[in-house]
């Protein structure tokens with residue numbers, strides 16, 4: 308195949324070379340790498356800050372010694388037992404929400420189609436609340452229950468509204484309805500709680516990291532370590548799916564199989580993170596669009612969104628604990644951020660006259 | 664250049680749910696030629712193209728590419744030989760032309776293999792061929808309809824397949840852009856020997872650009888062959904329910920169909 312394949316009209320001068328294409332591509336790749344690096348630095352910084360600062364402050368070296376397993380009077384308890392598991396869960400749950408959210412939004416080609424808007428997080432949350440409060444379960448059993456419920460909701464919404472890859476107002480409305488129903492299940496479970504525990508209620512309604520212990524952290528960390536690579540492995544197929552099912556299939560993507568793998572992995576992330584921290588409001592919904600703004604169009608948003616999610620939860624939890632006078636659970640802070648954006652998106656799509 | 668692969672549909676029946684759309688259809692696509700499919704709305708043209716590129720599993724019958732069953736081939740392997748540009752592909756918000764064209768390289772890439780020079784060359788060549796190189800850094804959603812269609816064709820070209828199916832690549836384009844796209848596809852066919860199968864709505868453009876014309880009606884092939892043999896007054900009546908005069912196009916020697924309605928006609932048409 309030759310470059311003179313097709314004759315160009317006289318007067319057009321520039322001939323694109325592979326080098327031009329390569330230059331443009333590496334420019335975009337560089338931007339994405341820079342963004343990922345900066346986000347990574349910010350997450351690490353946020354993590355360090357949330358270990359060091361609080362009611363009592365500890366120096367970096369004290370924190371370091373605690374993390375490395377030394378006994379440091381005072382710091383070992385506050386940092387080691389309270390702040391460390393909390394910060395680790397913030398990072399991993401945020402990562403899971405950000406990654407799962409952008410996977411759904413990209414796959415369904417709609418920023419409103421994130422798992423926390425269409426009821427999947429509510430399913431996980433209701434199951435966890437019922438499991439813990441009504442049946443007295445804990446640990447793995449809660450995670451399993453949350454997974455089953457989240458997959459069940461995904462399947463239900465899929466069957467009700469999402470046939471032939473058609474995603475529109477119907478899916479979103481259906482999901483919002485299902486979410487509202489499930490939230491009332493959560494509320495009902497909470498009303499049955501033996502002693503009314505506000506902390507617990509906040510966790511299952513908006514998401515909270517209060518009282519996080521290692522036994523909650525471990526399943527989420529493992530889920531991220533297993534499921535995040537699955538999604539990254541599907542990243543190119545996901546990019547092809549963005550072009551429409553037919554185009555993706557014509558490019559050699561097995562559309563149904565890819566979609567099932569993506570859904571199961573993303574729902575798994577949501578379920579594990581929700582079983583540990585509750586459905587931290589709007590993190591799944593917000594991370595992708597924020598990442599898209601920073602990275603620019605065209606490149607994969609999976610890793611940037613995951614990092615944005617981690618950062619969002621870390622910062623919101625810190626702000627909720629120390630910056631607002633009273634202590635608010637993390638989900639209240641992210642909810643305040645997310646709700647206006649949801650309204651904005653709905654107004655925008657409404658005005659554009661599109662079917663979402 | 665590899666030998667041009669053969670593509671045939673044999674005893675193909677297709678449908679959705681319990682509705683049969685195409686029944687018992689046989690079609691041998693002429694290798695290295697331009698085949699144009701015409702037919703009334705909803706007669707099953709897109710359905711046929713989707714089945715030939717395995718987007719739709721046949722009820723009965725088979726699609727055979729070079730002696731192999733299309734529906735049994737590994738997805739990426741098929742996508743390196745046979746490409747399809749669907750009727751309404753979706754451009755992700757804000758994506759640049761170069762990025763979109765690059766997506767055409769998907770079947771040539773493994774999960775972990777990195778983008779390489781051959782990919783860059785294929786994209787450059789596709790941009791060049793479609794004269795979209797100047798647009799490489801522009802966002803696809805800012806382009807005009809004609810430009811956008813050329814970009815989508817560039818994506819299909821970057822896929823570097825020997826067979827290319829296109830579903831209504833000229834619909835919604837103004838006349839000059841329609842001609843531009845069809846000339847481009849003809850160039851491609853002549854320079855590379857790419858087998859082209861496309862659905863067109865405009866019968867006259869179909870007759871002008873087709874080596875072989877296929878007229879479908881009600882999920883069956885009503886007529887196929889040389890444009891002069893297919894675009895006849897009887898066939899237009901049978902396929903479209905339209906009275907017409909067919910004359911010879913003075914610029915191309917191909918048949919030219921002039922529709923006849925109830926108004927603006929000098930003399931009433933017999934029959």
Ligand SMILES: Nc1ncnc2c1ncn2[C@@H]1O[C@H](COP(=O)(O)OP(=O)(O)O)[C@@H](O)[C@H]1O
Pocket residue numbers: 471679680684702703704705706707708709710711
């Ligand atoms: N995904 C689908 N599900 C159900 N019916 C469909 C689907 N796609 C097309 N059809 C129906 O099949 C028939 C043929 O459609 P199509 O192949 O798109 O026609 P054409 O491309 O010739 O206009 C139409 O009646 C259409 O309504």
Ligand SMILES: [Mg+2]
Pocket residue numbers: 708709710750830
């Ligand atoms: Mg069609």
